[in-house]
Amino acid sequence: MASALGSQAILEINEKPFNEKDGTDKPHTVASGFTPSEGGWGWVVCFTSMLANGIVLGIMNTFGILYVPIRERYAGEDPDDVSFKTAWVGSVCTGLTLFLSITASILTDQIGIRPVSFFGALLGSVGLVASAFVEQLELLYLTYGVLLGVGSSLLYGPSLTILGHYFKKRIGVVNGLVVCGSPILTVSLSLLLPYLLGAIGLKYTFIFLGGLYFMLMWMTLTWRPQIHKESNLAHMTLSTESIALKMNECYEFTRKYLNFKIWRNKKYVIWVLSLGVALFGYFVPFVHLVKHTADVFPGSNGNLLVMCMSITSGVSRLVCGKLADFKRINIILLQQTGFIILGATTICIPFAGNFASLIAICLLMGICDGIYVCLLGPIAFELVGHSNASQAIGFLLGLISVPMMVGPPVAGFMYDSLGTYKLAFHVSGIPPIVGALLMFLTRRVSSKKDPSLELNDIMLEEDDVTKEVIKVEEIDDGTPASQEPGDKENGIIRGNASDEAGEDKDKSIKENLLPSK
Incomplete structure (x- = not known):
């Protein structure tokens, strides 16, 4: 996370x-x-x-x-x-x-x-x-x-x-x-x-x-x-005007932090719902592996399994973080692969005949855990753009909290009923595989983002390019980009031509992106 x-x-x-x-x-x-x-x-x-x-x-x-x-x-x-x-x-x-x-x-x-x-x-x-x-x-x-x-x-x-x-x-x-x-x-x-x-x-x-x-x-x-x-809490009063003002600020604040336009992006919706399915059994091994080891291998130290998963997870995060920077790498497919392997290894936990094989399974599970965690941010960036990624990740974390919270108690209920974790681990391994398969649906929908979301990203990119141009011109001429050479000596102050050009570009972008009425 x-x-x-x-x-x-x-x-x-x-x-x-x-x-x-x-x-x-x-x-x-x-x-x-x-x-x-x-x-x-x-x-x-x-x-x-x-x-x-x-x-x-x-x-x-x-x-x-x-x-x-x-x-x-x-x-x-x-x-x-x-x-x-x-x-x-x-x-x-x-x-x-x-x-x-x-x-x-x-x-x-x-x-x-x-x-x-x-x-x-x-x-x-x-x-x-x-x-x-x-x-x-x-x-x-x-x-x-x-x-x-x-x-x-x-x-x-x-x-x-x-x-x-x-x-x-x-x-x-x-x-x-x-x-x-x-x-x-x-x-x-x-x-x-x-x-x-x-x-x-x-x-x-x-x-x-x-x-x-x-x-x-x-x-x-x-x-x-x-x-x-600056906080304006100290200036609050109970007048009708101030209450109305605060209600309006609350409304605007809610719109600011709850960008529901993200949910118009079909790829993002499919990805989030697929993660919700995949993570139903994700946290089960972290909670129940130690108890399972105590039941099946009484003389072994089950606490080492948690340590093994953490070590390979840390290494996997560093490696996958580097892989995510390569444009040729399909990061959604990489995350799908991690979930499929994670589900398969979770299903195989009861089949481990000795403690050494259980350690090997946990090492592999740790690698898959690192793949899943590391790629959450990059995939969100790719699907909704930089300007909407924070909202996308926030909604995602809120949604996946439910399956992650429910999984371990369900596994505990199975153990109370059957006296063994075999069925619990088998069942917990199925959701990651199903969730990974559901992610293939992201290829069936258009990759085009919502026009209003795309507009935000383009406006940010245009603003960054304009700033870089201004900076380069200042370095080359030794004068601000808004002045002609010699204006400084003659005391002439000119308007910023880049602002006018930026306004024309923004107007053109909006006309091309926003749907016609």
């Missing part, structure tokens, strides 16, 4: 900069535009963002290690449905983290990066510490599921958004470093959590994890925003 959310957050901050000189929310112009420092304090921000990403996703990915002791602790309450109920604890947390990604983005824009992220880390810390003192399994839905899930969402989004305040030219490298925090911390926690559970027990392990979130509270204070937006 890191790459996807990272693309969404960085897009938002690069496309909607605010003027930090006068404190207003007017966009930067070419002359007064904000230029990131490309380093300095930004490297501190990069490091703390990497830790935030790693801790948030590391705890989420290693829930399967906590699943076994949680299940054993509360098995006496209802032994018939304990696997089903325990799986919901981690599923609620994962689902809310993804589902609230757009909400977190909106709050970050309206309130600020540091307040939102600080509160998110505080909420996650409270949720984890409170989980240590819970005596009923259902209360974990509130403490671990809701509090930690909401806190993770509020912390995760800003940790990526802040990168756009310090980097632009190096944003690809920095984003790659930050998202590597997930596999690094997942591997570290895969080794550390079993030791902590054996040494201090589940209660104090929760407190330790809460301490990690408490540490993140203070790390968020390093995320000093470089682009500011």
